[in-house]
Amino acid sequence: MAVPELHILRGNPDFLDLPWDAPILDWRDPHLVEMPTGIHRHPVEFVAYPEGIYAIKELPVRLARHEFKSLSKLAKRTTRSAKPAGLVIRPWANPHEEYSGAIITRFVDYAFPYRELVSGGGFGSRRTQLLDAFAGLLVELHLAGCFWGDCSLSNVLYRYDAATIEAVMVDAETSRLYDELSDGQRLEDLEIMQVNLAGDMSDVAASEGLDVDDADLELGFDISDRYATLWHELTTDLVIAQDERYLIGERFARLNDLGFAIDDVDVIPDGASKRIRISASVGGRTFHSQRLRERTGIDAAENQARQILSDIRYHRAKHGESGPSTSATGKTVSAMHWRLNRFEPFTTRIAELRPDIDPIQGFCDYLNFRFALASEQGRDVDSTVAFEEWIAVGMPGFDPGATSPEADSPR
Numbered sequence: 001m002a003v004p005e006l007h008i009l010r011g012n013p014d015f016l017d018l019p020w021d022a023p024i025l026d027w028r029d030p031h032l033v034e035m036p037t038g039i040h041r042h043p044v045e046f047v048a049y050p051e052g053i054y055a056i057k058e059l060p061v062r063l064a065r066h067e068f069k070s071l072s073k074l075a076k077r078t079t080r081s082a083k084p085a086g087l088v089i090r091p092w093a094n095p096h097e098e099y100s101g102a103i104i105t106r107f108v109d110y111a112f113p114y115r116e117l118v119s120g121g122g123f124g125s126r127r128t129q130l131l132d133a134f135a136g137l138l139v140e141l142h143l144a145g146c147f148w149g150d151c152s153l154s155n156v157l158y159r160y161d162a163a164t165i166e167a168v169m170v171d172a173e174t175s176r177l178y179d180e181l182s183d184g185q186r187l188e189d190l191e192i193m194q195v196n197l198a199g200d201m202s203d204v205a206a207s208e209g210l211d212v213d214d215a216d217l218e219l220g221f222d223i224s225d226r227y228a229t230l231w232h233e234l235t236t237d238l239v240i241a242q243d244e245r246y247l248i249g250e251r252f253a254r255l256n257d258l259g260f261a262i263d264d265v266d267v268i269p270d271g272a273s274k275r276i277r278i279s280a281s282v283g284g285r286t287f288h289s290q291r292l293r294e295r296t297g298i299d300a301a302e303n304q305a306r307q308i309l310s311d312i313r314y315h316r317a318k319h320g321e322s323g324p325s326t327s328a329t330g331k332t333v334s335a336m337h338w339r340l341n342r343f344e345p346f347t348t349r350i351a352e353l354r355p356d357i358d359p360i361q362g363f364c365d366y367l368n369f370r371f372a373l374a375s376e377q378g379r380d381v382d383s384t385v386a387f388e389e390w391i392a393v394g395m396p397g398f399d400p401g402a403t404s405p406e407a408d409s410p411r
Contacts, residue, residue, distance in 0.1 A: 064101030
């Protein structure tokens with residue numbers, strides 16, 4: 001069997017046991033698995049290893065090198081892109097043929113293509129969630145200096161993130177990375193997205209037997225509107241008088257509430273006036289997930305982490321853990337008790353009953369159920385009692401039309 005050139009990143013299998021001498025669509029290998037996926041312009045297959053599930057995409061060597069390099073750089077700038085695992089080059093093949101190269105990426109855990117969100121000719125009650133997810137993804141990529149060049153529904157995978165949806169870029173074939181994007185580059189990317197999504201929604205309407213006039217052709221434009229609002233909030237400097245420093249804390253709190261971490265802050269005199277300009281450098285949308293990881297060691301998506309941190313506060317207040325509740329030590333002890341006595345037993349049970357779902361998302365579904373139960377009964381509800389009742393009624397997920405507006409309430 002011919003052996004290709006393999007460049008594998010640390011922490012992944014060597015992939016040497018795959019039949020690289022044949023095109024991936026001809027493989028009949030025991031590693032192959034079926035996974036939910038969208039429409040691809042290049043051949044894609046999935047393989048399972050003890051280290052995880054991987055997507056393999058065949059494409060010409062030049063494109064494979066470019067995408068691998070782009071995803072490798074992006075992985076250091078954002079968490080909202082597919083993680084590269086390896087680059088494959090078949091030196092015996094014509095480098096212009098799709099068969100000549102391949103890129104291997106880690107499959108996004110518990111992710112699904114946009115078709116699973118489609119309701120009728122559009123996205124129904126999930127539309128608002130999709131708008132927020134897409135706008136947030138584009139903002140994060142642009143903050144990271146990434147010009148996408150081909151943003152479409154099929155080039156993104158989605159996964160549930162507490163009451164919201166998280167979008168992850170999985171196709172960087174047309175992307176270009178810069179230190180910073182110009183306004184013109186950002187607007188061009190948005191225009192490409194609008195055109196692509198209009199085509200996507202026309203296809204959705206056609207697949208449902210609807211006329212193109214019934215397609216949700218405004219989806220891309222509505223995403224652009226949300227993008228503009230979010231971009232302005234994240235990048236506009238705050239100009240204040242020197243006795244208005246409380247506004248700095250309020251501004252940073254809003255940014256953190258949106259999930260964005262603040263990397264650094266510049267305080268600059270505003271010309272000859274006595275006012276000062278506050279310029280914050282915003283990082284990725286990882287504020288709550290970083291706090292949860294630091295406190296408990298749990299890796300969760302941003303809004304999952306936000307809701308779980310609220311439950312830790314609730315647990316600490318209800319059970320009065322030992323140690324000063326406001327001290328770092330007291331909070332750490334309380335968080336560990338919560339993990340051992342609540343989170344791990346509950347997520348273990350969820351995984352046993354529903355191995356097909358993300359147990360952390362299942363835990364968030366339960367927290368939302370407990371909140372709704374307490375609101376309905378007008379009183380606090382025991383966590384174990386609520387958990388058993390949630391299981392008894394079929395472990396329901398978030399209803400986007402009925403979810404509490406404050407899904408991370410500590411109730």
